Amino acid sequence: MKLHVRFDMVTVCKVVLQERLEKLGIPFELNTLGEVEFQDTITLAQQEEINQDLKKYGIELLDDQKTIFVQKIKDTIIELVNMDEKISSAKFSDFLAQKLNYSYGHISKLFSDVTFTSIENFIILQKIERAKQLILNANLTLTEVAWKLNYSSVQHLSNQFKKTTGITPTAFQRIIKMRRLQSDQTS
Amino acid sequence: MNQSPLHVLLADDDEDDRMTFKDALEEIRIKTRLTLVKDGIQLMDYLQQDDCDYPGIVFLDLNMPREGGIECLRKIRNDKKLKNLSVAIYSTSASESDIEDTFIKGANVYIKKPNDFTSLVKVLEEVITINWQYHNSDLNRENFVLSL
């Protein structure tokens, strides 16, 4: 038999991070958006120790200011897209600028410099990813998904889905279902 | 940028295609390093080494002698260690049955080999960028499906 699980990576990471850091015995404060604030300054050796310890869990210390900032942008976008309620019609750009306290132009440039993809693309990718989840896990209809993700129409959602993934939402649903069926059979 | 280059692996029996792929990959903005194998058997041998340097993404030609892409895909998805590799099908065919079939069997990306170089560069850049997003963002790998 097979159980399908869904987990909140952010929570998982926070818990793991908290546990590991507590073990190292260095006093710290865990901020949102992947920021750990130490009360005292820590040595390079300590930093390396933390880095090694966390690597086992796939958690990396980001040392580059830009990368950290991009991660912040990403987290903000993910947070926005994954809200349980309907995505507000307010523009992402305004939201990001307000939340990160930088001009949208600056945010956008920084993002594409680091990720080689535009922030718009990333938002679309995240929205479509969320749409996939909603289609598969919540069993919502396309109309419901389109409404929830603030698309003007099902057509708009379908087009963007197709453009992003290369296949239509229905084909995607079919493929994933068949894939699960197949792996259920083999396991 | 001090990011380590993305490890890309291509399995293709056609020498021209391997060459073109290599050239195209060099033109994209993301730093990569490429491993080339000539068929399915070589690919599986490579992946099953004990100290394997696992690629971030595998490009798989469907039409190969000895062991085809579909068979490799099946083996990868049934192997605990290889299960989570991103697999991009890299094929001449764009037939709907090939596309759906490989997706069902667990491919993440399906690329019809473009017939001009510029398109190939564009496609590869897109695939690698998105693949990278799936690697370092909170994206569900199981739902990673892309057809170009």
Place this chain on the structure above:
Amino acid sequence: MKITSQLLTSIFVIALFVLLFFGSIAYRQIESLKASELLISHSYDVRQELEALFSSLKAAESGQRGYIITKDTTYLRKYMSSGQSIQYSQNRLKTMLHGIEPEQINLDTLFKLIALRKTILEASLHLADEKVTVSDSLMIKMDEGNRAMEKIRSQINYMTTNEKELLAIWKNAYKKDINIAPVTYLVVILFAILILIFSFYKISQDRAELKKANHDYVVMNAQLLFKNTELKKSEDRYHLMVNAVQDYAIILLDNEGIIQNWNKGAEKIKGYPEGEIIGKSFSVFYTKEDLARRLPELLLSDARKNGKAMHTGWRVRKDGTKFWGYVVITSLHDEKNDIIGFTKVTRDLTAQKEAEEKLLEYNRSIEKKNIELVASNEKIASFNHIASHDLQEPLRKIQTFISRIMKEDTAHISEKGKEYFTRIYMSAGRMQQLIDDLITYTHTNKTDKVLIRTDLNSLLSTVLEELKPTLEEKKAAIQTGHLPTLRVIPFQFEQLFTNLIDNALKYSKQNVNPVITITSIIIDGNNVPGGTLSSANKFYRITVSDNGIGFEKQYAETIFTLFQRLHGKAEYSGTGIGLAICRKIVENHNGIIMAESIPDEGSQFHIFIPVEV
């Protein structure tokens, strides 16, 4: 309650005996009553006579005394008459008591006493006549007479008492009889009444039953009569019918298989007229081979054994030609269940047999075709694979390398060389397009696609969305009416609309903005041109019309043929596969596609799809 006649008889016998028994008791009682009564009256008579005798004796005595005293002869006469009365009473008593033992003895004693008295009386009278006045002898005689009289009196008294006693006894007996008699009578009468009632009830019941039975019998009789008539009629009708049956030979055979009866069907099927065949054996209908293996006899013995025999095979007509006959022989039995003959029903199935054989042959050919189809499908599949992989590969390389030359090395190539490379590139592109279209065309063959109820309106809007760039580029206007929801293979219908709109855009007039109209109506099956593939009687007619260059009427069919193009490649792009794919898709949906056009005014493509019931 039903009483069996046996029980009834015994009841009657018992009742009779009981009645006789009670009757005899009653009779005996009456007899004894009568006897008692007689005895009683006899006793009275005896007593009366005795009294009369005594009084006569007294009268005689008084007369004798009077005469003696007075010597008056009147007294003497009285005396004389009294003597007669005495004699009379004595005689009567004698007869009355004759044979009655104690009384008779008593009577004899009495008579003797009377005789003595008489003698004494006579003697005294005699003495008195001697005119001796009261002499002593007379006195003695008188005394003797008194004493005798005393004796008589006591004797009579005795006898009377006797009689009284007897009377009392008899009276008692009589009284007893009289008391018992009514009860006996009552019992007898009640019993008789009971039997009478029972008999009456039984008789009336029997009468009712009899009456009903009688009525039933009358009704049954009438029905029987009616049925008889009907039977006769139906028998007549049956004979007429059998005679008139044309499709079946219905023949009556005797026990040996000799033909007894012949109908029209037999004549029609076997060719013999009635007069010619009756009396002959039915084996004349069998082929030499069947006769050699004694099939007719085998069939008859089979029918004898199982009641029925069936056989299908070749039979011979009078003219020697053969027919494929289906024969059923049924044995006929009389009341004793002995076989008295056979009916033989033969049907000429030659036509059916021929049809069957044709069907079989057809099926075989279909089967062969199916095998061929499977083989050709496999070929198509392998062609598809070859086309999608092997054919495209070198082509793709040509294109890729040219694109690289054009991108990286244009500086070293002459203008002419550049032009040639462009032409090679275009040609390769065209080849690619051809292969892609061919793959789509062969792919359209696939029959294993699933039909899904699809709203064609939304399907069309998806198509239009995808065509948006081209539509905008051509400044085309699309007008759509309301389309139905149909069970279709969605991607094929998308392809269908795409190809038709593409076609309309492709063959638009220069300098005129294309206007494409897509509408749907329901029409009657009769109005579908040409033969229909479906038995449905209602069809959707979906029409895609344009204001393009159109085509001549004679090309209305050829445009749907693979690789048929009406125009030069330079004028209008296209591989000549698009409309062939359209036709294939429509045919996959049991529909028809046709085109009509007026050159320079525009074309109309009509799709007819059966309306589901």
